[in-house]
Amino acid sequence: MPSRTIGRNRGAILSQYYNRTLQLRMRRQSRPSLRDLPHSSRPSLRGYRVESDFSETDSRAESVRRQALVSNLQKLSVSDRVRMLRTMPLSMADKRQSSVSLVLPEDPLPSSGQIRVTSAQVLCHRRRPGSYCTACVLVTAHSLQLWQVALKRVGGRFGTGVLSYFLFLKTLLFFNLFLFLVTGLFLVLPQAVHPPPAVHPPPAVHPPPAVHPPQAVHAPQTPQLPQGPASFSGLELLTGGGYFSDSVMYYGYYSDTTLNRDCDNNGSLPSPGGWRGLDCARQGLSYSMPLAYFFTIGTAFFITCIILVFSMSRSFGQSFRVEQSTSLLAMKAFCSWDFKVVKTSSVALMSENIGTQLRELLADVTRNHANQTAGQRLWRLLVHGLAWTVCSGSTVACALAVHYLAQHMHAVRVLQARGEGGAGGVAADPLLSEARLLALPVGVSLINLLLPGLFNAAGWMEEYDSPSVRNSVAIARNLMLKVSLLSVLCFHWLGREATSGLQCWESFVGQELYRFLLMDFLFTLLDTLLGEFLWRLFSEKVLKKSRRPVFDIARNVLELIYGQTLAWLGVLFTPLLPGVQIIKLLLLFYIKMSSVMLNCQAPRKPYRASKMTTVFITLLCFPSFLGASVCVTYTMWSIAPSRACGPFRGLSTMMQAGRLWVEQLRDANPHLTWLATAHSYLVENPLFLFVAAGVFLIIIYFNSQVVGGQRKVIALLQEQIKNEGEDKKFLIRQLQNTHAKKRDAPARRSQQDSAC
């Protein structure tokens, strides 16, 4: 039967690939005209050569086919040829036979260096070339040899699910590395090389409500004198204040002037806006700090956005399937074996899991879903409603608690600053007042640690149709908690702190974010220690069970996303924050790796790794990055920067830096008026954003309609295949009947003859 051997033996493969190279050549040159395709009543056969059954012993026919294939391969371009050779499922000996004949005098193969196509390029040529290529190379460069051995060990023991957590961690590390390089090179390095003068502007220039040095954290002894860098006490590492507060780490350190080298009217005197240095700029090297700050942050965010959207679309493309999948059992039987798993005990565990899942799926498929009575359905709804009430209620309660705590801390701080400034006497213990700053971060991290446990408990009493729904609900609740906490904090920082009139609010917000990041890390360590290490000891020694705790992938990934959101929020205020995040991620990798190896066992529930990876990248892009960039944009657009510190002092908003520069360019060079008009229309006018969003929505609608149409076509084609199968059976039966009749006919005739 033809269908049985399609693609099986060498001859069939050769002729199949001959057809493919022919199609590739025709596609490369022009569309084939319909007239050239053989007519057939069966639309499925039109344009294809029917591959008839080949026997392996027909070596002459095979060599003819091979020659045809080789001649086709010669006419392709080099990269197409390499790609074709690689994708042919033949043994190496056969491929070398085909490729040896490719070396001909009229097709001078250049030195082998040119043919050696890297796998990155092959990947690129498979997809749409050109625009994806550079990003392809970037992405392939990402899969460098970093941590290769450790990842292989984890994958070998726990499978693809847990491995995806560590790969996600690696991705975040690369994002932060990029941010760190950009901010380090363009902001930190120039400022560190040209430190601003230690004297801060005298209070008389811009009289604030209370006289105190820019760092409101520091309890001063004598408020009028400038503060030198405080001595280093260990608390700085936790609070980010003290010694660090007047360093390159925070926004407040950066000067608002143009940094110049050999220049007389050195821009070290803080002039409003610092634009006077133009004459000087022509003489020596000049580096305008405000512009650099503005453009660096803007460009870094823009490039991160592009990379995120690209990886999200790539991951989505890999895991989205147009057809609704109905063949769960077949998929589980064919695709569930993870060949990466190497350790014998893990293999045994995987076999057990697959057996259990197959049995469950079988029971699901064969069971008649008896319609639940109205009473049962009502009960289920009630239970769901109760669980959701508990979860959202606790979330709202915690958000309010954080709100009031933040308000209280703020009031305390204002009072302290005002009280000390006025009385000039009693200073609270500086260490205690700094330690008190840790109250808010500790509270938020505690909530993040404990509340998901409550959500899990609420989820246990509920009844779900499938484990994936349960998983999604758990993730949604956790996400809701984190989003509400972060929005309360952002409101507090940007709404209250920024407008409170305290000096250098940006540095303070930067310090807060540093503290939050650090506390998050410490509490994750605590959770690893308690949740995994102690639990394993407890269950082994006390409960005497050999069941180790299961590594909760979703919760850990959401923790990573939360940490990354904090880092993105803080880049504007603390240019060195990506560096802190890098150190945190490195430590987290090794700690989590050792904890997983020592304490955990492989997950028992089926884990759809590629779908979950898509979900996590989407979560990283949408609530996390979008929220951070909205906050940063809002800060740059509408909040007045503090008047006494930072690169934007004296301007009404941070965006004004860009606007002033464009105007200055226009004044200096009248040919660039188009730039100014373009700037005013594109950047400042919200109409452009609306138009862009509208175009985006139209594209999305169009694509969704295309997907709907493709689904219909797939259903129709499946019908067609089924019908052709029936036709084939009918024809074969007819053939057999005819043969049988022909055989019987002479027998009957001879019988009749003999009867006579």
Added chain:
Amino acid sequence: MGATASHLGKDLLSEYQELTFLTKQEILLAHKRFTELLSREDKNLPEPRAPTEAILTLPELKSNPFRERIVRVFSTSESRDGLTFEDFLDLLSAFSDSATLEIKSHYAFRIFDFDDDGTLDENDLEKLVNCLTGETDDTRLTPDEMKQLISNILEESDIDKDGTVNLSEFQHVISRSPDFVSSFKIVL
């Protein structure tokens, strides 16, 4: 044009790089691991063939229930026993990160086709499920469950209703699972 067991020529290395999905480091590592499997006499042969027992001692294959099928499928000798270095590279290439879905599904089909007849019929499916669920009796399915499972699988994946799953139908099922490409991987 065989490789001497101790050293891979540069032309050969570049040719292998063109014809497989492996990178240069992967090919060199494979060469190193392969020569460790050879016995002393075999090392001096022009086209050394590592016996199946030696290959099955590799840690990446040792616990895999499909290990014998894998070696059989990639072997080019008449008795389907033992792999040359080129067969070994074919194996690693099909199981590598950058291999296409088509190559992987083609070889997966051949691995699951226990009787080598070109289609997956009921016996093949039964052996496949037994390999998946393990050796011990309490993890295996009962005969009733097995029959039910196989008939469900055939109902879902056999489109032309001939009672067997051929390569195209297999590839159709595989193409709907996005996890297949990442789980059909072996890395040295």
